[in-house]
Amino acid sequence: MFGLEKKDFTLLLIVTVMVILAPFVLNPFPEGTAMAQMFNAGYPDLMQRFAIFGILVIGFNILFGLTGYLSFGHAAFLGAGSYAAVWMFKLLGYDIIPAILLSIAVSGLFSLAVGYVSLRRSGIYFSILTLALAQMMFNMAYSVLGNPSSSYNLTNGETGLQVYNSDPQVLLSATDPNFPHLFGLSMRSETHLLVGNWDFTLNAGYYLSGLFLLLAFYISIRIFRSPFGLMLRAVKSNQQRLNYTGLNTRPYTLMAFVISGMYAGLAGGLLACMDPLAGAERMHWTASGEIVTSMRYADAPKRFQIRARIATGVNHLGGDDTGLGSDPGQPAVAVGCGALLDGHQSGAQLEGFGADVTVGDRVFVAVENQRADAGEHGRRTGERRLAGVDPVHHFIDREHPLFHAIAEIARQRQQRIARDAMQE
Numbered sequence: 001m002f003g004l005e006k007k008d009f010t011l012l013l014i015v016t017v018m019v020i021l022a023p024f025v026l027n028p029f030p031e032g033t034a035m036a037q038m039f040n041a042g043y044p045d046l047m048q049r050f051a052i053f054g055i056l057v058i059g060f061n062i063l064f065g066l067t068g069y070l071s072f073g074h075a076a077f078l079g080a081g082s083y084a085a086v087w088m089f090k091l092l093g094y095d096i097i098p099a100i101l102l103s104i105a106v107s108g109l110f111s112l113a114v115g116y117v118s119l120r121r122s123g124i125y126f127s128i129l130t131l132a133l134a135q136m137m138f139n140m141a142y143s144v145l146g147n148p149s150s151s152y153n154l155t156n157g158e159t160g161l162q163v164y165n166s167d168p169q170v171l172l173s174a175t176d177p178n179f180p181h182l183f184g185l186s187m188r189s190e191t192h193l194l195v196g197n198w199d200f201t202l203n204a205g206y207y208l209s210g211l212f213l214l215l216a217f218y219i220s221i222r223i224f225r226s227p228f229g230l231m232l233r234a235v236k237s238n239q240q241r242l243n244y245t246g247l248n249t250r251p252y253t254l255m256a257f258v259i260s261g262m263y264a265g266l267a268g269g270l271l272a273c274m275d276p277l278a279g280a281e282r283m284h285w286t287a288s289g290e291i292v293t294s295m296r297y298a299d300a301p302k303r304f305q306i307r308a309r310i311a312t313g314v315n316h317l318g319g320d321d322t323g324l325g326s327d328p329g330q331p332a333v334a335v336g337c338g339a340l341l342d343g344h345q346s347g348a349q350l351e352g353f354g355a356d357v358t359v360g361d362r363v364f365v366a367v368e369n370q371r372a373d374a375g376e377h378g379r380r381t382g383e384r385r386l387a388g389v390d391p392v393h394h395f396i397d398r399e400h401p402l403f404h405a406i407a408e409i410a411r412q413r414q415q416r417i418a419r420d421a422m423q424e
Contacts, residue, residue: 008221015217019210022047023200030197044190044203045274051209052270055216057294059263062220063256066232072127072288073114073134077107077261079141079283081268083154086161086278093172094180094276096187096208100269107265108258110137115257119250122239135285142280160279180273182208187273209270216263223259232256
């Protein structure tokens with residue numbers, strides 16, 4: 001149904017039910033009781049933020065989850081979308097449809113420019129480039145483009161961009177609400193549903209944000225299952241292999257970057273619809289860090305068992321430096337001694353260590369989503385082993401059982417390599 005497989009449609013249906021029932025589920029205790037003050041969370045503004053930041057994370061997952069390119073500057077597109085929406089409120093009126101459309105378009109243009117420059121590099125270099133460009137945009141919004149005394153004050157600096165009575169608002173009629181609205185329905189409109197001692201608040205702004213969330217989720221599923229999504233997963237699996245076959249991966253990664261930026265612009269526009277104010281703080285690097293932190297759970301939702309296959313230490317064309325077994329769609333993970341953990345290469349099984357590892361566990365775990373970078377890391381690890389350098393390094397928790405397991409295997413392999421070298 002809707003062009004989705006059965007399991008995808010079931011997932012979409014579950015998310016739809018959760019969005020519809022959220023005002024009820026988040027208010028489990030009767031109004032006015034002590035338990036309600038402590039645990040009830042069904043506040044309209046808070047639920048709107050749940051839905052809006054859900055859109056933002058879904059869009060970020062299209063870039064990071066499919067291609068493995070980790071952007072540290074996505075908050076810039078969130079802020080650009082907010083500024084665009086507020087400018088539409090100032091010039092035309094409080095109708096949210098033009099504001100959201102302009103937010104998506106402006107963020108798409110910004111992400112196209114940033115992606116065109118930053119995607120010339122990969123790995124940590126790409127991440128640092130996105131961070132630098134986003135901070136440049138933040139500083140411009142905070143100072144250069146935000147000087148109230150200048151003729152090109154686009155962001156109003158630290159005060160933030162907001163709507164004033166003196167603004168043109170050429171399409172605003174006398175009957176329209178003095179707040180962002182959809183065909184006259186204010187985003188602050190509420191309906192209270194009284195059931196016994198429970199008071200459930202049904203907010204128009206939340207359900208509109210929830211509708212956009214479901215639409216964004218549906219589009220992301222279609223992208224994941226499309227040939228385009230398959231190409232993006234191939235980029236994440238081994239971009240170097242694709243380049244050797246003669247395929248140019250840059251148009252695909254750039255398109256994923258732009259789509260992800262447009263999702264962020266949609267989220268920024270919806271934030272402005274919730275509160276018609278845009279500030280430079282939404283573009284700060286700390287906001288981008290919050291998005292990346294959210295992906296710790298969005299991109300790796302499952303804890304997976306250690307089924308470590310020990311790497312050969314020297315990669316080859318089309319080969320894998322692998323370790324931790326999981327589904328092929330899981331992000332590759334690098335742990336300590338350089339054994340890259342992704343779960344495809346056959347090899348010696350690591351038995352007797354049933355510990356769980358997640359992205360961000362106490363053991364030093366670095367997300368390595370590009371298999372080309374993984375191969376380079378494996379080659380460097382092999383060179384260090386051949387040089388007699390102990391590759392076990394950079395662990396945060398040296399008491400973790402995984403540390404002892406991989407450290408012991410790394411030492412054994414190092415000794416075996418040394419014996420083979422002496423025999424030769």
